[in-house]
Amino acid sequence: MVQPHGVILAGGRATRMGGGDKGRLMLSGRSLVARVVDRLAPQVDRLALNANGAPDRWSDLGLPVLPDEAPDRPGPLAGVLAGLDWAAATGCPHIVTAAADTPFLPPDLVPRLLAAAAPSGFALAATEVDGRVRAQPTFGLWPVALRDDLRTALAAGTRKIVAWTDAHGAGLAVFPTEPWDPFFNVNTPEDLARAEAMA
Known part of the structure; x- marks a missing residue:
């Protein structure tokens, strides 16, 4: 299978961290996003960042910045669509x-997603705790062939990733x-403190 492109989703409003x-x-x-770049870049053939607002604030990363095409920042699926386009x-x-x-995403994320891909070309990362498997829907392998289907779903009001996948x-x-x-x-200041302990 052809090595995929990588897209880091950074288009959210970060309301629980006070915005920004x-x-x-x-x-x-090191910044959280720099740590994500370090882990994801070796696994893909090229990398971009999905973010809204002034793109030059990310210029130090040296990555293409892909804004949401969909209006009103409807969530991660809009970032996925920007990456697919x-x-x-x-x-x-x-x-x-x-x-x-x-910041601690798996160093073997991409090969394991490729190995798990369904006939549709989709795969999502997941974890298992106490026998219960839980999808991690912002970590996925997405087929470009379905981008127009996703565009239609977003226009119709679909927002939850798993509702579409x-x-x-x-x-x-x-x-x-x-x-x-x-x-x-990292969603809250408490999460950031916990991440410091993990790091």
């Missing part, structure tokens, strides 16, 4: 997404949660 760019929060001397323009058949506030049969790549959850994300 959550990916810019510092963790042991970018990949389509370069001829890449799929992308892998990761959230900008998850379930309709197309996403495979699951299940990751261990020991010694910690690799998809731990």
